[in-house]
Amino acid sequence: MKVRESKQVVRRRPSTSWRRRITPYLFIAPNLLIFLTFIIWPAFRGFYISFFDSMDGSNFIYVGTANYEAIFSDPLVATVAKNTTTYVVFYMLISTLLSLAFAIFINEQRFARNFFRAIIFLPVMLSPVVVGLIWNDVLDRKVGPLNTLLEMAGGGSPGWLVEPTLGMIAVIFVGIWVHLGFYTIILLAGLQGIDRSLFEAAAIDGATRWQITTKITLPLLKPTTLIIIILATIHGFQSFDFIYTLTGGGPLGATTLIVQYIYDRAFQTPIQYGLGSAAGVILFMIIFAFTALNFLIGRRKEAV
Template identity: 40%
Template structure:
């Protein structure tokens, strides 16, 4: 036994070290996902025992107009916030990647909003978007533009939330892109300049292709966060006015924890999980190495 242990301890050691992580992953990821899928076929109010209803919750979802509204709002928010944040982040990263003084200071300033609590961010920007005394309307009035009732308008509430998201999400994208830019050898740019390449050619043929993996990572993380947004919208509009800013996560919360329909909430959660998996897989497929 001792001889066997001495011969195999090197092989066993890695599994011993990763075992706690695997157990935690199963406990907090795999098991909840499987349990959610199981409950989606039941009617359950937490207090009683789950009652099997088959596909009834899924049929209800198909005929639920609020589900489609919340899905549309989620896509609207995700596309708007992610696309603009990534463009601004990449632009800022390219500017900061040049040899300018105080780069670390600027990087810290742009990244600072990322570490602020989203609840605090929502409260601050709710005040800034206030129709009567908010800084946004005050700024617009200096140019002779009449103010907008941002958070109480079905038209402007979601754009206001997207603007708020861009404020902190762009800094995150900037830092990740800047790290990716600093891994690109300067010799590639020098060689291209000798061949007569201008700034646009260098960006299109060197920078962008070599940032492919970084772009895939940023896109996947940002899209997942976009589909999972809750606290910011809950703080700023609570899904209103009407259902104009209600997203899937908030609708799940409302159905499961406010109304007590855990089965239907689990159905919505299962569908959201599938949607995220589809989008994530598609993004990673687009960013795959084609060699």
């Protein structure tokens, strides 16, 4: 009897081992299915459609690389590229610097840390479309609260949404306002992961707050800061929804970025699904190149 029981135990082990191996994959299968269905498949489909021309989304005519040639020969692309570059550069730099400053400030608070953390994260929880509508009212030239306060202070009433330069400034400001809390929370988590004994030892040695920040805090935050730079760059290139409800790409196309260019080509008359898909592929390549470049530069600095 004992021999038979031992044989049965030996036979059951492979099935138990097989179940343990497959169980983790069963847990991630639903999310993986959603990711493949709504991310990977549309990406490949968009790349495929970029080689076709369609006016209705059902009948496609193969045109090869004509859509890509049309994009690079479109005179509007130069303006869109300039606007996008301006927005991404200023948005990324200012967001990174402000999130660092706010993270360091909040981390030094002892009693109101959770309060400041909640306040700065609040805009992140708002819908970008709602954000655009709110700031559209705030920045209104005639009845906006901001211009009302400026007039009371003798500063006039700037046309935030009707002048090209001011329109870009307004869009950058709102974009930073939306995502600043998200970046700050990430950097705050990085700060709290730094050993406090390093700061205490530096303070005992007579280091000033500026020296502690520049010689200890910032160098140890480099990996987290690199993540913020990458995220801010991606968010900058992908900005669309709040800009569309805030300025609609105006005034005079001054805030039309690459995502709105894709939207206008794919869904505005005349509809050009192939052209919009080709522009989406170009956007993906740009984001991938910037992300890879930032990652390689960050890894090289860490190695040194």
